[in-house]
Amino acid sequence: MATDSIDLWRQLKSHLESLRRAGLLDIPIGSWEPPALIKPIRTQPSQSENLIDLSPVVAAVLRPPEAPRIEVVQKPAEPVSRPSTAPAKRPPSAAQPPVPSTFALYRKPFEMHVIPINERLQVLTSLAAEVACCERCPELASTRTQTVFQSGSPTARLMFVGEAPGADEDRLGEPFVGRAGQLVTDIITKGMGLSRSEVYIANVLKCRPPENRTPSNTEMANCVGYLDRQIEIVRPEFICLLGKVAVTALLQTSLPMKSLRQRWFRYREIPTMVTYHPAYLLYNPPAKKETWDDLKMLMKEMGISPPPKAS
Numbered sequence: 001m002a003t004d005s006i007d008l009w010r011q012l013k014s015h016l017e018s019l020r021r022a023g024l025l026d027i028p029i030g031s032w033e034p035p036a037l038i039k040p041i042r043t044q045p046s047q048s049e050n051l052i053d054l055s056p057v058v059a060a061v062l063r064p065p066e067a068p069r070i071e072v073v074q075k076p077a078e079p080v081s082r083p084s085t086a087p088a089k090r091p092p093s094a095a096q097p098p099v100p101s102t103f104a105l106y107r108k109p110f111e112m113h114v115i116p117i118n119e120r121l122q123v124l125t126s127l128a129a130e131v132a133c134c135e136r137c138p139e140l141a142s143t144r145t146q147t148v149f150q151s152g153s154p155t156a157r158l159m160f161v162g163e164a165p166g167a168d169e170d171r172l173g174e175p176f177v178g179r180a181g182q183l184v185t186d187i188i189t190k191g192m193g194l195s196r197s198e199v200y201i202a203n204v205l206k207c208r209p210p211e212n213r214t215p216s217n218t219e220m221a222n223c224v225g226y227l228d229r230q231i232e233i234v235r236p237e238f239i240c241l242l243g244k245v246a247v248t249a250l251l252q253t254s255l256p257m258k259s260l261r262q263r264w265f266r267y268r269e270i271p272t273m274v275t276y277h278p279a280y281l282l283y284n285p286p287a288k289k290e291t292w293d294d295l296k297m298l299m300k301e302m303g304i305s306p307p308p309k310a311s
């Protein structure tokens with residue numbers, strides 16, 4: 001009975017995590033544990049000891065998606081084609097400290113000259129070696145199998161940015177190779193008519209958070225500089241942010257995903273757009289249509305057409 005309840009709890013937690021990644025929830029989920037279930041069973045337990053406090057879960061599920069809580073952590077991202085519609089500032093969430101404001105820096109164009117194409121792989125390899133020794137996040141550095149740095153071409157026109165490695169990525173050392181990774185591959189190949197080797201893929205975090213928990217703001221701030229250097233070296237023409245963590249790290253806004261999709265922003269002067277994290281699509285197949293709409297917007301700007309079957 002207790003095992004069934006723990007499984008139910010994990011399924012529910014996993015589902016809510018996918019909603020959070022998609023920007024439809026704004027509550028910390030990573031640290032939720034079922035304390036009542038792992039307590040030793042007593043001979044005559046009191047009624048209150050056997051109850052699981054599901055109130056945060058129920059509140060999250062019942063929160064209407066049409067009216068998500070909106071908080072602006074620091075400066076909101078600015079769309080390219082129209083003035084910012086960000087609401088007035090509210091106090092930052094008590095759950096986590098706000099991301100240290102590096103956004104002012106990241107809004108500036110890159111100062112480093114464009115690295116010649118034939119040197120980029122070598123420069124990225126050096127950076128990957130630096131990352132492999134990084135221990136800025138003690139918990140992640142002590143629990144990772146390896147760092148997960150990149151996948152794809154250093155001369156790609158398009159860069160996808162995800163959240164953090166999962167179990168499969170931690171084991172294989174490559175981003176997006178699990179179930180969500182297969183979906184990314186389908187998006188690139190079947191949806192856009194490209195190959196994985198034609199795009200560049202990276203995550204905000206290079207180390208897997210234990211239990212796939214949400215990266216903390218401190219961990220994001222620790223690691224986002226590496227991603228910034230990857231972008232600086234590759235200089236893609238377009239960036240596609242997959243999910244909430246990538247949006248928070250690069251655009252520094254906590255506006256809900258639905259208000260960020262179908263718009264263009266600029267990161268370091270590079271046209272940047274937002275869509276759902278593929279892990280969210282695994283649990284919410286209807287959202288694939290919205291993702292397809294986002295990809296069509298991206299392909300139109302890139303001047304490419306989907307393969308005949310995808311259109």
Ligand code: SF4
Pocket residue numbers: 131134135136137138140141147205206207219222223
């Ligand atoms: S997540 Fe990034 S900053 Fe943190 S230890 Fe890993 S490589 Fe270093």
